[in-house]
Amino acid sequence: MIQKGTIFDIQGFSVHDGPGCRTTIFLKGCPLNCKWCCNPEGIAPYPEILFYKSKCAINDCDGECIESCPNAAIIGGKKSANINTLKCGKCNGFACVSQCYYDAIKISGINLSAEELMKKIRRDRQYWGAQGGMTLSGGEPLSQIEFTAEILKKCHDAYIHTAIETCGYAPWKSYERILDYTDWIFFDIKHMDSAAHEKETGLPNDLILENAKKIAASGKCRLIFRMPLISGFNDSRDNIIATADFISNAGTKEVNILPFHNLGRSKYSLLGKEYHYKNAPSFKLKDVSEIKKIFQKRSIKCYPGSETPF
């Protein structure tokens, strides 16, 4: 079966998503819709337009992008064009991208076959060194389960270290398909209270917690929990304790806490989306020492930010 994957970034010399130097592949599509998401272009499953309004100079060109759009999603403006994101995305050609001299329109998302991606992985493998490997991230890699399973198996067969970053929201049978081929799993826990979880991510957390327990019980791969720290959402002492207890009960011993940053903010405007966390405070690493203690009290190794032992 030739199954293509939709990928929005491939990052060589990726250094924080698993052991050693790696290549991280970002797959499009995520069932959650976290309001703080720093990769908002990973949420929609299909390729979409990123519009750099500040680069657009509609008065200094012939506006070819406007004519090229079959959906009439682009309309002229005073200083720059405007793109109606609701209308856009229905064509697969993205003719507008190649029209723009000013590089104001880019596509996020290309389709690659497993073999095409493997070619890049095999190339990069020459440069990882002894420790490295390949990480599938996103979006949610399991939302493209056919492709993800194929890549993981192919890598595993080729003696390549594999890791995934998952939000945890996928049918258990999807996890079952990949566990044998996955060395490391970074598993997100966003909130222990299902209602609060649903409010900020769009979905409840029961399936996520269920999957986490099952993966831990399977004993098949190294499971590292990841917890984004979002001020006012999940950083209360109660929630941290509940999270730590959950992790402890699941029987795993590692958590990587990721203090919130708003570096993804520009991407929201590129996508024409509203960003709710525009003014949210960034977490400072020194603020996490209390949180770290809560985990450590339960014998859980806690790595803040990029301070990981791998």
Add this chain to the structure above:
Amino acid sequence: MPQETIKKWKERYFKTKSSADMEFPYWYSREWFENDGEINIVRRAKALKRAFTRLTPSIFPNELIVMGKTRNMRGSYPMPWLSGSYFMAAHDQLYKDALDCGKLSADKLTKFGQGGGNVTKSGNNVISIAGKFGLRKEELPMLMEMVKIWKGKSVEDIGHKYEKLVPQYKQKEAIMKSLVCMFDSGYTIPQGREVMNYYYPLQYGIDGMIDFCQKKINEVAGRPDMDRLYFYKSAILSLEGVKTWILNYAEKAELLSDKEKDSERKRLYAETAERLKWLSSNPPRTFHEALQLCWTFHIAVLNEDCISGMSPGRLGQVLYPWWKKDMASGILNKEKTMELLECMRMKFTELDCFASMGVVGGVLSGNTFNNLSIGGLTKDGQSAANELEMFIIESGMTCATPQPTLTILYNEKLPEEFLLKGVQCVKTGAGYPAWVNDQTAMDFLMRNYGPEGMTTQDARAWAIGGCLETSPGAWMPLKLDGKTHWIPGGSAGATSVGVHFISTPKILELVLFNGMDKRTGLEVFKDHDYKLKTYEEVWLAFKDYFSQAVDVLCLCNNVQHDAWRKITPPIINSALKPDCLEKGKDIGQKGSRFNATFNIEVCGGINFVNSLASLKKNVFEEKNFTLEEMKDAMIQSFGHESKEKADFHSKGERVKNAEQRKWIKIHKLCLDAPKYGNDDFYVDSIFKEWEDWFCAMCGNFISLYDKPMYPCQISVSTHGSMGAATMAAPDGRLSWTTFADGSVSAYPGTDKNGPYALFNSATVWDHSASQNSQLNMKIHPSVVKGREGSKKLLEIIKAYLRKGAFHIQFNVVDSETLKDAQKHPEKYRELMVRVAGFTQYWVELGKPIQDEVIARTEYCEIA
């Protein structure tokens, strides 16, 4: 050294301007003209001796290593016997003559950094000469007098007289004026880009060397091959000059000691006096003495010629036997070692090279390229890294200054601990150490010097001479306390002289315009008679023009170097280099062990390759537009203002003109054409074809020493000046803007698929076919943060070199910092960046190079 002392020393250095003075030139010239009729080399030796004897000694507070090139802290001087035209006032006839034959073209297109120690404007009692150096007003008449008496007798003038006899000489003038070639090599910086050899003074001392020469005189006087007699006599005279020079410093130290009230300082001065007195005759007894003697000979060589890139080489391995001995006996400890090494760094940093503006600014960016190599292999193939080298790295961190820059000769056998120490140093943002591939270099050396008898063991003695020039070495048997230590040192003269920087994008431009240079209106090449109907014809025409340029430049530079070796033969440097003393021949007479040392340097290769890819695709294959349309777009710079109207140097700052809209379509197609650095076979195969052809063709040209020439691929700072003479190109680059740096770095912003894709593109050809290749990478500090970050940085270095690549170096810096530094230079006096083979203070760089460094693709992580 206590941090407070180093801080004060640095402050003193930062306040000091580059100063020229006339002491050395005056005494040299006076003695020279008093000896009319003397055998030339002896006449020169007498002049050198007189000049060294007359240099006023200056000793500055807290110096543990003393002596300088001149009495000024950042002191240097013009050498009118070498060249005089470039520091003449613009109204002088000599200057105008020089302009006419294209000698000063690079000067006119070069911009110096306005900050730091550069004296770019005259004021008060100081005159700015050669764009960078301050000369006291009262010394100016003497300079003018010197230039006049040397007129017609300098290496430049004599060389020029005879290079005109090369049949295609007229074409060479046009090549220089249009800046197809950056500069003449014979009278600008005729020595350097080589590795010092300190063995003879360290083993025998000055008296021992003089004795040796005396004995040799007894052997050769009156026998055939009499040039040996004059060489030995000259060596003795020069060494006597150096001896007196050292004694003058000893006397000065004594005087200071007598006057000094502070007992600690009094003691230091007295010890300095004693040390120098001993060294004026004898080989060193301690590490401190050995380091002092190496420094003394280093600057003695620098004073005999106009030199950049005279590298100390593997100094940590040379000095190791003394260090080990002193550590064992307890007269040295870690603190004292660090103190001496930091002091050495400051002394090297104070060095200036006086040459023309185009060379010092446009090529060197004010840097002197004293490259210290560490690591590599021993004579018997083991890791040569030692504990002293760990301290050398450490001192590069505690006393971060541009000189000496550090290079790790990377070999799989080096210990991880040593490599990680190097990584730690890179992470400080100092820009050094650079990492070069030991094996690739040795493969190149064997290929190039094998015919002269180089063995695998010999090859292991190599080091970097200059910024990135692979230079041959030799193992010398140092006997100390009854034990023999094989120490490495240089075994050849300058390994980078010859054809200096041919701009490949400029030649492509001339191919498209049938040999006419639109900027100057000159016909540089005759009509090539190709109709340019196919891509292959463009390629053939390029090969034709490029070969023509190399041919005439090779011939003319050979003439110039012949004038150099005849008029100003290298004597002190020759006395140090094996096997000149044994053979009785100086470097110019092929006295060194290895002599296949002439090269052909190129610049702008990546822009050239990208341009070919765009032409191939847009004009010949897809026929998106015609060649005529392409040429119009180039002339119009795709509708952008000329640089004169807008002060920009890199592609980031486009200034559109009213016509720009017309060119959007073509420009877009040019920018979208395949670009090197993305693992794209379409353009990488063109890159490989170019490299394979270029590396092979160099061997068709024969140097002054009757050896085939070889390729050298470093940009230094020429990508700024040469870009400034080249119009827009099919790769979409705008007119008069800076080229890509290095030789395998991508054009800024065009490598869009990460470092691994870039590595793949860079290694499509065999780097051991060239003296070097150069890759500069800019990494955001967050990527390599922490312990794991260090290990990962080492992984990426190893990975690249494992592919056979020759060199990689890093700027671990945030682009935002650099932008701020451009706006507020006063806040960033200590900021250093890696340019291309060297580290330099940000404020001492010209704007074209600053812009280029900012524009480089920055590897950072989006979370």
